[in-house]
Amino acid sequence: MNGLKRVVITGSGIYSALGSTPGELFDSLAANKSAVVRGGRDENFLPTAPAPRDPERFRALPRTLRRAMAPSACFTAMAGLSAMQDCGLTQDELTALHAGCAVGSTMGSVSTLREGYALVLSGQSDRLSPMHFFKSASHTTAFNLARTLGLNGAIYSPCSACASGLQSMGLGAALISAGQETVIFCGGADETGSEVSGSFALMYAHAPAEGDPTESPRPFSANRKGLVCGEGAAVFCLEEYGHAVRRGAKIYGEIIGYSSNSGGNGLSQSDAPAIARCMADTCASAGIDPSDIDYISAHATSTLQGDAAEAAAIREIFGANIPVSSLKGHLGHTLGASGPLEMAAVFEMARHGVLIPTRNLAEIDPACSGIDHVTGLREKRLDIFFKNSFAFGGINASLICKLNV
Amino acid sequence: MNLTRDEIIEAVNSALVKEMEIDPADLAPEKTFFDDLGLDSLDMVDLMIGLQRKFGISLRENEEIKQVRTLGDVYDFFEKNQAMLTAQAEAAKAAAKAAAEPENKQ
Numbered sequence: 001m002n003g004l005k006r007v008v009i010t011g012s013g014i015y016s017a018l019g020s021t022p023g024e025l026f027d028s029l030a031a032n033k034s035a036v037v038r039g040g041r042d043e044n045f046l047p048t049a050p051a052p053r054d055p056e057r058f059r060a061l062p063r064t065l066r067r068a069m070a071p072s073a074c075f076t077a078m079a080g081l082s083a084m085q086d087c088g089l090t091q092d093e094l095t096a097l098h099a100g101c102a103v104g105s106t107m108g109s110v111s112t113l114r115e116g117y118a119l120v121l122s123g124q125s126d127r128l129s130p131m132h133f134f135k136s137a138s139h140t141t142a143f144n145l146a147r148t149l150g151l152n153g154a155i156y157s158p159c160s161a162c163a164s165g166l167q168s169m170g171l172g173a174a175l176i177s178a179g180q181e182t183v184i185f186c187g188g189a190d191e192t193g194s195e196v197s198g199s200f201a202l203m204y205a206h207a208p209a210e211g212d213p214t215e216s217p218r219p220f221s222a223n224r225k226g227l228v229c230g231e232g233a234a235v236f237c238l239e240e241y242g243h244a245v246r247r248g249a250k251i252y253g254e255i256i257g258y259s260s261n262s263g264g265n266g267l268s269q270s271d272a273p274a275i276a277r278c279m280a281d282t283c284a285s286a287g288i289d290p291s292d293i294d295y296i297s298a299h300a301t302s303t304l305q306g307d308a309a310e311a312a313a314i315r316e317i318f319g320a321n322i323p324v325s326s327l328k329g330h331l332g333h334t335l336g337a338s339g340p341l342e343m344a345a346v347f348e349m350a351r352h353g354v355l356i357p358t359r360n361l362a363e364i365d366p367a368c369s370g371i372d373h374v375t376g377l378r379e380k381r382l383d384i385f386f387k388n389s390f391a392f393g394g395i396n397a398s399l400i401c402k403l404n405v
Numbered sequence: 406m407n408l409t410r411d412e413i414i415e416a417v418n419s420a421l422v423k424e425m426e427i428d429p430a431d432l433a434p435e436k437t438f439f440d441d442l443g444l445d446s447l448d449m450v451d452l453m454i455g456l457q458r459k460f461g462i463s464l465r466e467n468e469e470i471k472q473v474r475t476l477g478d479v480y481d482f483f484e485k486n487q488a489m490l491t492a493q494a495e496a497a498k499a500a501a502k503a504a505a506e507p508e509n510k511q
Contacts, residue, residue: 063426067448123501126465127458130450 007173008244008405009252011087011237013079014344015189017051017230018331021082025341026348029330029356030377034214036228036332042197046206047213049230049332050192051075065148068134070109073144075233075337076189080145083185087237088249091150099183100153102172103142103235104164105336110193112136141189141336145235149185159336162299163260163391164188165234166339166399170258172238173399182240189233190335197229203268205303217302217333218360219326220311220368227301230332234340241405252347256384257286257400266394270309272316278396279317279388286400290318292384293400295355297346299388300326301333310388311368318371322386325374329359339389339397350382350403406460406483406491413483417476420455434477442476456483462490463497 014021017035018028040048051071058066058074060081069077080101084094107113112135119127134140139157146155154175158167165188172186200206206226207216218224236252244251259281263271283290296314300307307326314324327342334341349355355378364373387399408416421427427442438444444452453464460483464470469486473479483490 064443067451126463127454129454130447 006241007176007255010239010249011083013082014234015075015079016232022344036213038213041192043194045209046197051232070112070135072191076141077148079233079235083235098153101185102156102168104158105141105190106161108136108138108140161391163389163395163397164336166389166397173255187235187340188336191231192229219300219302222363222365224302228332230334232334232337253401253403254405257282260397263394270306272309272312275313276316282398293386294382296324296386298326308367315370325358406487462494
């Protein structure tokens with residue numbers, strides 16, 4: 001990072017379709033489990049990867065908090081509580097530090113928006129609850145996390161679709177690096193629905209409804225047919241290095257590089273040169289050479305154009321010797337949660353010394369070749385990893401984390 | 406809406422138990438919403454929306470309901486006003502139906 005302060009990660013919490021803890025998630029990934037089902041959150045039977053929306057689990061959140069939370073905020077709150085417990089800071093300590101948060105999602109809560117429009121369009125506006133706005137606002141994940149953890153610092157909510165989570169991480173890191181924050185909880189969350197998967201389907205970017213749902217998505221694969229939408233949340237506690245060391249905090253790793261850019265003219269298509277520039281800038285911001293990277297956690301969602309663009313950029317910047325895999329074959333594309341959620345899995349890969357392969361990658365698309373695809377569990381010691389997230393609007397975000405601090 | 410007082414009490418109490426997750430043992434006519442039952446103004450709006458739906462009436466323009474402070478006040482309000490509220494709801498339905506019908510063209 002280019003600022004004055006070093007930034008470390010001292011707490012991790014997730015809520016996902018394949019586990020409620022990073023350990024559970026890793027075990028599911030290592031066992032090659034798929035979260036994808038037929039239908040699920042899509043009424044037209046497109047495959048989706050739903051996270052549990054169990055009211056009984058969410059009752060761990062007091063009603064006074066829960067009443068303003070749609071599933072996306074519930075996911076975030078559960079992940080945030082885990083991250084707070086993991087980092088070891090109490091609510092009183094966080095209050096004294098004026099700790100804040102940066103959490104984003106694609107569009108707040110699709111389920112709540114739909115409920116609201118159904119009432120308004122049927123002439124029943126008087127049945128709208130005052131909670132409707134709080135549940136569906138674009139920053140619902142952020143302010144609900146702050147309420148849940150009692151955070152009285154700044155609240156940010158980068159809403160940049162599939163880059164929301166990683167941009168939140170980058171923002172938090174920049175704020176600590178610049179000396180403006182000491183502790184900030186960062187992450188992303190999303191819920192999915194027919195509107196989301198349907199939108200991708202209209203663009204011919206979605207996996208088909210037919211066939212075995214667990215055979216989709218197929219990142220980088222020769223016969224990939226599109227992505228699968230998923231949902232969940234991940235929250236990390238980002239902390240200024242000195243503060244973390246003085247209190248004896250457990251340190252997952254240090255965020256040493258981050259960059260974000262755009263293609264400048266894109267709407268839905270990935271721009272390989274812009275992605276390459278983003279990745280190169282991220283390495284430069286970390287002060288490292290691309291060859292120093294031990295593993296790349298790809299964005300690759302299984303779209304024809306997106307995977308090829310990312311592979312081309314990786315080829316250009318990193319060559320063929322850095323192992324690459326995408327976790328979207330297991331988890332689906334968790335949208336705003338994807339960056340941080342997949343990072344949580346990478347920390348577990350590092351802990352176990354094992355890389356998780358790209359699921360459903362039986363035959364590599366020639367357009368995605370020329371990079372080191374991880375196609376089976378691979379033993380590998382990690383020190384520095386690279387994470388990509390890309391979003392509609394041509395948004396690219398990349399982050400580098402060093403594990404041995 | 407044509408309910409006995411007991412039916413009104415049952416409907417209001419079940420809304421509080423189900424929507425506000427209040428222990429039934431804590432419900433008594435003298436309990437205040439804010440201090441005793443721990444609700445706030447947003448909860449009260451949600452409660453009233455739920456009761457509107459349950460009773461098939463509208464409370465939007467009603468000033469008296471905004472003055473309730475205890476559970477007993479709410480029971481009394483609905484018992485006293487149900488005829489008026491029902492008449493208002495039926496008038497509103499008729500007006501909406503008339504507005505939706507196309508004009509007769511001669």
